[in-house]
Amino acid sequence: MVIDPEALLSAARGGNRRALARLVTLVEDDAAGARRILARADQDAGTAYVTGVTGAPGVGKSTLTDGIVEQARSSGPVAVIAVDPSSPFTGGAVLGDRVRMGRHTEADDVYIRSMASRGALGGVASATPRAVELLDGLGFREIIIETVGVGQAEVDVVAAADTTVVVVTPGWGDGVQAAKAGLLEVADVFVVNKADREGAAATVADLQQMIALGAGREWEPPIVTTVARDGTGLAELWSAVETHRRHLGEEGLAAKRTMRRIEIFERAAAEQFAAHARATVGAARYDEIAADVRSRRLDPWTAADVLIAELRPQ
Numbered sequence: 001m002v003i004d005p006e007a008l009l010s011a012a013r014g015g016n017r018r019a020l021a022r023l024v025t026l027v028e029d030d031a032a033g034a035r036r037i038l039a040r041a042d043q044d045a046g047t048a049y050v051t052g053v054t055g056a057p058g059v060g061k062s063t064l065t066d067g068i069v070e071q072a073r074s075s076g077p078v079a080v081i082a083v084d085p086s087s088p089f090t091g092g093a094v095l096g097d098r099v100r101m102g103r104h105t106e107a108d109d110v111y112i113r114s115m116a117s118r119g120a121l122g123g124v125a126s127a128t129p130r131a132v133e134l135l136d137g138l139g140f141r142e143i144i145i146e147t148v149g150v151g152q153a154e155v156d157v158v159a160a161a162d163t164t165v166v167v168v169t170p171g172w173g174d175g176v177q178a179a180k181a182g183l184l185e186v187a188d189v190f191v192v193n194k195a196d197r198e199g200a201a202a203t204v205a206d207l208q209q210m211i212a213l214g215a216g217r218e219w220e221p222p223i224v225t226t227v228a229r230d231g232t233g234l235a236e237l238w239s240a241v242e243t244h245r246r247h248l249g250e251e252g253l254a255a256k257r258t259m260r261r262i263e264i265f266e267r268a269a270a271e272q273f274a275a276h277a278r279a280t281v282g283a284a285r286y287d288e289i290a291a292d293v294r295s296r297r298l299d300p301w302t303a304a305d306v307l308i309a310e311l312r313p314q
């Protein structure tokens with residue numbers, strides 16, 4: 001199929017939702033033509049503000065995101081990328097009652113997209129930044145990424161955001177120490193959601209103690225208490241995100257964007273190199289080398305050297 005990126009991009013810019021969905025799918029799948037689309041979108045990208053929302057399954061991330069969308073809309077068009085945990089462990093349906101953000105689907109200035117963390121080429125770590133780049137180039141001023149903080153790739157994706165919101169619920173204090181430390185590392189803002197339940201104050205105290213251990217850091221993550229289901233604390237949450245945004249300032253923001261851009265380049269270089277190598281030595285030979293790695297006949301590093309050696313003209 002012939003894809004005219006210009007036509008799709010201008011249709012999407014003009015508010016054509018089907019064109020927009022088509023573009024995101026192409027970019028997510030890294031389909032033929034995706035690179036041309038991204039290269040074109042890149043010319044207009046670089047100004048979106050990216051907020052990441054992460055936390056354990058069912059803590060209320062989608063409900064909170066829905067509320068954040070409402071707050072963020074005043075700054076311009078908002079896009080949400082909800083990475084669905086379609087891992088074999090959760091099957092994508094941890095909870096029967098998980099919230100699908102449906103409230104805004106009819107609005108012109110809000111675009112909500114679910115993305116499977118399984119299936120996308122290169123996984124969520126590679127597909128999400130591509131989608132962010134595209135939506136940024138299409139004029140979405142605010143981009144919110146929701147991921148379940150279970151896998152490292154999912155955490156990495158939101159950690160690359162301008163502001164990372166980590167959501168916990170009462171009782172979190174009983175959790176595994178290492179998991180807690182990992183989330184503390186990436187959090188710019190903490191949310192204790194489901195504060196209508198018992199133990200919220202204890203969880204806040206627990207967080208305060210952990211944050212104090214990391215005292216002296218340039219930015220101390222604030223703790224916001226919310227009841228996402230009825231909207232309590234959502235304005236405070238958005239205000240905390242904006243305070244962090246101001247803290248980053250022009251310089252901090254530019255540094256974050258540069259870091260994301262370089263990461264995209266490095267990933268693209270690795271992926272395009274692998275594709276080039278496969279095409280050059282032939283799929284059969286490439287798979288043979290991969291099979292040697294799988295069977296432990298070759299270590300991965302020597303295998304990569306073997307591949308490079310075979311690319312050189314004999």
Ligand SMILES: Nc1nc2c(ncn2[C@@H]2O[C@H](COP(=O)(O)OP(=O)(O)OP(=O)(O)O)[C@@H](O)[C@H]2O)c(=O)[nH]1
Nearest residue numbers: 057058059060061062063097098099194227228229
């Ligand atoms: N009691 C209470 N329930 C809440 C609150 N916020 C969300 N919930 C409920 O918790 C359940 C899960 O909410 P979601 O927003 O889907 O949580 P999630 O973190 O996005 O879930 P996954 O994406 O499946 O990991 C839903 O039944 C919500 O209605 C809250 O503040 N208090």
Ligand SMILES: [Mg+2]
Nearest residue numbers: 061062098099
């Ligand atoms: Mg959710």
